Every structure is written in structure tokens, then in C-alpha cells.
Amino acid sequence: MFKENFKMSWMNLIHNKMRSFLTMLGIVIGVASIIALITIVKGAMDGMTSEFSSFGADKITVQAIGTPLKQGLLDSDIQKLSEIEDVAGVSPTLTGNTTVVYNGNEKKDVFVQGKNDVYFSKTKDLVETGRGINILDIDSENKVCLIGANIAEELFWGEDPIGKKMLVAGVTYTVIGTLHESSSFSDSSNNDAVIIPYTTSMSLLGTGYINNVDVFMSDANDSEKITSDIEAVLNQAFNYNKDGFTIINMQDMLSSINRVTTMMSLMLGGIASISLIVGGIGIMNMMLVSVTERTTEIGLRKALGAEPKRIQQQFLLEAVFLSLFGGTIGLLLGALIAYAVCFLIGASFALSVFTVVLAFGFSAAIGIIFGIAPARKASKLNPIDALRSV
Amino acid sequence: MCGQILNMTQITKTYVMGEEEQVVLNNINLTVNKGDFVAILGPSGSGKSTLMNIIGCLDSPTSGDYYLSNQKVDELDEASLAAIRNKEVGFIFQQFQLLPRLNAIQNVELPLVYARVQEKDRKQRAREMLGRVGLGEKLQNRPNQLSGGQQQRVAIARAMVTNPTILLADEPTGALDQKTGQQIMELFHELHEEGKTIIMITHDIEIAKNASRIVRILDGKLREEFTYV
Ligand SMILES: Nc1ncnc2c1ncn2[C@@H]1O[C@H](COP(=O)(O)OP(=O)(O)OP(=O)(O)O)[C@@H](O)[C@H]1O
Numbered sequence: 001m002f003k004e005n006f007k008m009s010w011m012n013l014i015h016n017k018m019r020s021f022l023t024m025l026g027i028v029i030g031v032a033s034i035i036a037l038i039t040i041v042k043g044a045m046d047g048m049t050s051e052f053s054s055f056g057a058d059k060i061t062v063q064a065i066g067t068p069l070k071q072g073l074l075d076s077d078i079q080k081l082s083e084i085e086d087v088a089g090v091s092p093t094l095t096g097n098t099t100v101v102y103n104g105n106e107k108k109d110v111f112v113q114g115k116n117d118v119y120f121s122k123t124k125d126l127v128e129t130g131r132g133i134n135i136l137d138i139d140s141e142n143k144v145c146l147i148g149a150n151i152a153e154e155l156f157w158g159e160d161p162i163g164k165k166m167l168v169a170g171v172t173y174t175v176i177g178t179l180h181e182s183s184s185f186s187d188s189s190n191n192d193a194v195i196i197p198y199t200t201s202m203s204l205l206g207t208g209y210i211n212n213v214d215v216f217m218s219d220a221n222d223s224e225k226i227t228s229d230i231e232a233v234l235n236q237a238f239n240y241n242k243d244g245f246t247i248i249n250m251q252d253m254l255s256s257i258n259r260v261t262t263m264m265s266l267m268l269g270g271i272a273s274i275s276l277i278v279g280g281i282g283i284m285n286m287m288l289v290s291v292t293e294r295t296t297e298i299g300l301r302k303a304l305g306a307e308p309k310r311i312q313q314q315f316l317l318e319a320v321f322l323s324l325f326g327g328t329i330g331l332l333l334g335a336l337i338a339y340a341v342c343f344l345i346g347a348s349f350a351l352s353v354f355t356v357v358l359a360f361g362f363s364a365a366i367g368i369i370f371g372i373a374p375a376r377k378a379s380k381l382n383p384i385d386a387l388r389s390v
Numbered sequence: 391m392c393g394q395i396l397n398m399t400q401i402t403k404t405y406v407m408g409e410e411e412q413v414v415l416n417n418i419n420l421t422v423n424k425g426d427f428v429a430i431l432g433p434s435g436s437g438k439s440t441l442m443n444i445i446g447c448l449d450s451p452t453s454g455d456y457y458l459s460n461q462k463v464d465e466l467d468e469a470s471l472a473a474i475r476n477k478e479v480g481f482i483f484q485q486f487q488l489l490p491r492l493n494a495i496q497n498v499e500l501p502l503v504y505a506r507v508q509e510k511d512r513k514q515r516a517r518e519m520l521g522r523v524g525l526g527e528k529l530q531n532r533p534n535q536l537s538g539g540q541q542q543r544v545a546i547a548r549a550m551v552t553n554p555t556i557l558l559a560d561e562p563t564g565a566l567d568q569k570t571g572q573q574i575m576e577l578f579h580e581l582h583e584e585g586k587t588i589i590m591i592t593h594d595i596e597i598a599k600n601a602s603r604i605v606r607i608l609d610g611k612l613r614e615e616f617t618y619v
């Protein structure tokens with residue numbers, strides 16, 4: 001019985017191709033815009049999230065400009081931070097600009113970073129060739145360095161830089177490694193950087209203060225507790241001067257980004273669903289016209305023994321067909337648009353199962369909601385009135 | 391009374407139009423036996439179609455009792471009425487009422503679809519019935535690819551395919567020329583001879599003469615005219 005109704009509905013839609021198509025268009029546009037918007041927003045936000053994650057979701061960043069009396073953190077403070085429970089390691093950063101020279105070639109305004117062994121063990125895809133800085137380099141303030149991809153290219157001209165001696169701020173350093181070339185915006189600075197042990201960099205930069213520390217957690221779920229422990233250490237270090245430091249918790253930032261993403265998806269999806277409702281009204285309108293047009297047919301079917309619920313099912317199926325078919329086209333169109341846009345803005349394209357289910361669920365629901373009234377109207381037609389209308 | 395398949399007593403149908411009340415059928419009593427070929431003859435507006443709609447369970451009387459195949463019709467719900475129209479009654483209309491988008495075989499199949507007969511069986515029975523009315527060669531033709539007489543034959547095949555208790559025809563020759571009309575009447579004769587019960591409505595005495603029994607209807611009242619056999 002279902003199969004027969006299915007066939008009849010299909011035949012009827014095929015017969016009125018143009019009208020079916022135009023009616024479907026509302027649903028197509030509605031579903032396409034929902035799919036496209038959700039997918040694009042998600043793609044863009046995923047990009048941002050992974051960028052943030054690459055900064056490290058398992059780390060807490062401390063920025064300490066300090067007080068006039070104490071313009072940053074001391075080695076002893078770093079030591080205290082590393083002793084906090086559940087802290088896997090602490091990575092201080094010192095930065096400055098200087099000139100490097102190799103083989104008579106000079107490069108000015110090079111970004112020098114002082115880092116430690118923790119930085120190298122905790123950061124993925126950092127070292128391209130050679131080795132990173134280890135604990136011995138830190139303890140004995142070795143004059144060793146790693147160089148960024150641009151520096152390797154500009155100063156060494158394809159020569160293998162490892163083991164070569166170069167001048168950093170007039171002092172001879174041995175190159176122990178090169179840094180992985182990075183294309184992403186967040187750490188492209190590494191391409192022009194020279195990294196040296198932070199203990200060594202203190203004398204190079206002429207400072208004992210550290211303004212920037214990354215604290216790595218052994219369990220990101222403990223971030224709240226660790227954050228408050230860090231705060232305690234810093235309060236002590238800066239004599240409760242809250243202006244002296246800032247604690248940036250990546251975990252908190254990630255979850256607020258996720259909140260914003262979800263809200264934006266919902267909001268845009270909500271706006272797009274208005275067009276779905278308009279599409280649904282289009283379907284309802286066409287179905288009502290169709291019932292009126294086919295009054296005689298309905299009367300005849302009833303005279304031949306069709307039960308009201310069968311007539312209802314036939315018309316309801318037509319409406320659901322229209323909206324599901326429109327939904328499928330909309331899904332394809334929306335995915336295509338999203339793919340194109342994601343490609344253009346360089347975001348990652350991923351069509352989630354949720355979105356697909358949402359599209360089909362929505363269009364089926366629209367078909368049923370807006371198809372039920374015309375279908376009931378058809379099923380309630382009095383067969384004699386219907387037959388007499390010829 | 392084993393042969394009695396239709397029994398109407400005191401059937402009245404009134405339409406209320408604003409203030410006025412129009413009595414279209416007035417205390418009608420009618421009994422039809424198995425194998426009867428009854429013609430209901432009357433002028434336009436006399437209530438013929440109204441009576442036929444009640445017989446065919448498309449409409450219900452204002453008052454009176456109606457039994458069809460020993461079922462009291464006015465006690466039935468919509469679904470049971472649908473089943474009665476499907477199994478007990480075969481309708482033949484003046485305007486044929488074929489579905490334009492379906493071909494001959496699909497049109498004939500339709501009542502079997504509603505009777506939930508399997509597709510293979512359905513096609514087989516539809517094909518046989520179309521052969522029976524002389525359209526074995528026109529199975530795939532759509533209504534607009536058939537002559538009026540051929541269309542009415544398809545409609546007769548459709549009415550017959552469920553093997554109904556009564557065949558109910560409202561002016562079956564009304565839209566046909568005399569010669570084609572006569573051919574349709576010959577088909578009715580054949581069906582009658584096979585034992586089919588036929589009720590035919592007409593305003594044409596010549597057509598009515600084909601029947602074995604004529605009932606006159608005038609101003610909503612029924613009067614037995616004469617009976618052959
Ligand atoms: N739904 C209705 N509402 C009001 N009056 C109606 C309705 N249906 C039929 N009538 C009236 O009932 C009367 C009989 O109508 P009916 O259709 O039965 O006539 P008929 O004998 O079939 O005529 P014809 O030979 O022209 O087909 C007519 O006067 C008609 O106006």
C-alpha cells in the first residue's frame with residue numbers, strides 16, 4: 001500500500017515538473033543556506049581553535065611585566081613555579097633583537113629567543129634538523145643556537161648549518177639545529193628567529209628578569225587549581241601587586257571560543273531556518289492548490305474504495321517528497337558553497353553527520369508540518385461533491 | 391430471501407437550502423435481487439443521481455433503512471464504507487472518470503490497489519478484464535489515446551475487476567453516440583447473462599428498454615413500470 005502511494009505521489013510530482021521544482025526551491029535555498037552557514041562557521045572556527053591548540057591547550061601562559069622594583073620573574077620564581085603540583089614543566093622566554101653574522105654575511109634585527117629544554121620537549125614539530133636545547137645547555141650556559149628557516153636560507157645558502165659557528169651579538173655560537181618551517185600565522189615568527197638557551201640569553205640581553213613563562217600542566221583538567229597555585233606564587237613574587245602579572249589560561253580561552261562558535265552557528269542557523277519556514281509555506285500552498293485541482297480525482301479514488309487515511313498518506317507523501325528532495329539538493333548545494341568558501345578563506349572543510357541529519361530532519365519535518373493540513377483536507381473531501389465538480 | 395442483495399425502505403433525502411427544504415427522494419422502497427438488470431428511468435432533476443449515490447454508499451439518506459449484501463449501511467464508519475465501495479459496488483460514470491495520467495491497465499488496476507491485491511495478480515486480472523471488454527490491444531493507451539466508447543469500456547473493466555456484487559451505472563451511454571451506446575449496452579447484456587446484477591440510471595426510454603426491469607422515478611417518488619421475464 002505504501003509502495004503504491006509512493007508511486008502515485010512520485011508520478012504526480014514528475015507530471016508537474018516546473019511547479020514541483022519552483023515549490024522545492026524554497027526548501028533548497030533554506031537547507032543550502034543552513035548547511036553552508038553552519039559548515040563555514042565551523043570550518044573557520046575549527047581553524048582558529050586548532051591554531052589556539054597549537055599554542056598549547058595544556059599550558060598556562062604567565063606574562064610578568066613586574067613592578068618598578070622587580071621588573072620580571074627571577075630564576076628562583078621560575079623554580080617555585082616548577083614545584084607546583086601537577087606542573088609538568090616550566091618554559092621561560094626571553095626575547096630581544098640583535099645582529100647575526102656568518103661567513104661575513106650580516107643579518108640585522110634578528111629576533112632572538114631564550115628558551116629552555118622544556119620548551120623543546122613540549123613543542124611538537126619544532127626542530128627540523130639537528131637537536132634542540134637540552135638541560136646541559138641550560139645548566140652550563142652553552143653558546144649554542146637553533147636558527148629559523150629564513151635565516152638558514154639567507155645566511156647559509158643551502159649549506160648545512162649544523163656544527164657551523166656564527167656570531168650572535170658579536171659572540172660566537174655553534175648552530176645545533178634548524179627550526180621547522182612554519183606557514184601558519186601564529187608561529188611564523190620562528191622562521192626569522194634564533195633560539196638560544198635562556199640562561200645564556202640573560203647575559204646576551206643583559207637582564208636577569210624573565211617576563212614570559214609558559215607553565216605546562218600534566219593534566220589539563222586541573223587547570224583551575226594550577227592557575228590558582230600560580231597566582232599564589234606570583235602574588236608572593238610581586239608582593240600582591242596584581243598589575244605586575246597576567247595569567248592566560250588556554251583552556252579557558254578555548255572553551256570561550258567554543259561557546260562563541262556554538263552561539264554563532266545557532267544564530268545563523270536560526271536565521272536560515274526562517275527561509276525554510278517560507279519554503280514550507282510554499283509547499284503548503286502548492287499542496288492546497290493541488291488538492292483543489294484534483295478534487296475529482298480524489299472523489300473517484302474514494303468511489304473506487306480508497307480509505308481516507310490512504311488519500312491523506314498520498315498527499316502527505318507528496319509534500320514530504322518535495323521537501324526531502326529539496327532538502328537533498330539543498331544539502332549538496334550548501335556543501336558545495338561551503339566547500340568553495342572554505343577553500344577561498346583557507347579554512348578546513350568538514351561536513352558533520354549532525355549537519356546532514358539536521359538538513360534531512362528539518363526538511364522532513366517541514367514536509368510533514370506543512371503537508372498535513374492539505375492532506376487532511378483531501379482525505380475529508382466528500383466523494384459526491386468531489387465527483388460532481390466536473 | 392437468499393437472492394435479495396439490495397433493500398431500501400422508506401428512504402428519504404432532503405436538502406436544506408437556506409430557509410427552504412427540498413425533498414429530492416421521498417419515501418423510496420426498492421428491492422433488487424441477484425441477477426437483476428434494473429433501469430432507473432426519470433427526467434433530469436428527478437433525483438436519479440442522488441439515488442445512485444445512496445445505493446453506491448457515496449452519500450447517506452436523511453432517513454430510512456438501507457441494506458446492501460445484508461449490511462446495514464448507515465451504521466458503517468468511513469473505512470468500512472470504503473471497503474463496501476471497493477468490494478460490493480462497481481461504478482460506471484457518464485463522463486468515464488478515468489485518471490488521465492494512467493494508462494488503461496493502470497486505471498483498471500486502481501480498485502485492486504485499494505483492495506491490497508499484489509501487483510502481479512493485479513496486472514493479470516486487469517489485463518484479463520480489458521481483454522474481456524475487447525481492449526486486449528490497448529492496454530498501454532492513456533485515456534486521451536482512446537475513443538469515447540473505448541474509454542467507457544475501460545471504465546466498465548475497472549468497475550468489473552473487483553467482481554462486485556452490483557454494477558452501478560449512471561447514464562453510461564450519455565456521452566456516446568447511438569451506435570457506440572448500443573455496443574456498450576450489448577456488453578451490459580453479456581454481463582447480465584453471466585449473472586451480474588446491474589443497476590443503470592438513464593433518462594432515455596430506449597436505453598432503459600435494454601434492462602429486464604424498469605423503475606420510474608418522478609419528483610422523488612419511485613414507481614415500478616414493468617418487468618420482463
Ligand atoms: N448537494 C445538493 N444540494 C442541494 N440540492 C441538491 C444537491 N444535490 C442535488 N440536489 C438537487 O436534487 C435534485 C436531484 O438531483 P439529481 O442530480 O439527483 O438529478 P438527476 O435525476 O440525476 O438529474 P440529471 O438527469 O440531470 O442528472 C436536483 O433538483 C438538485 O438540484
Ligand SMILES: [Mg+2]
Pocket residue numbers: 438439440
Ligand atoms: Mg444525474
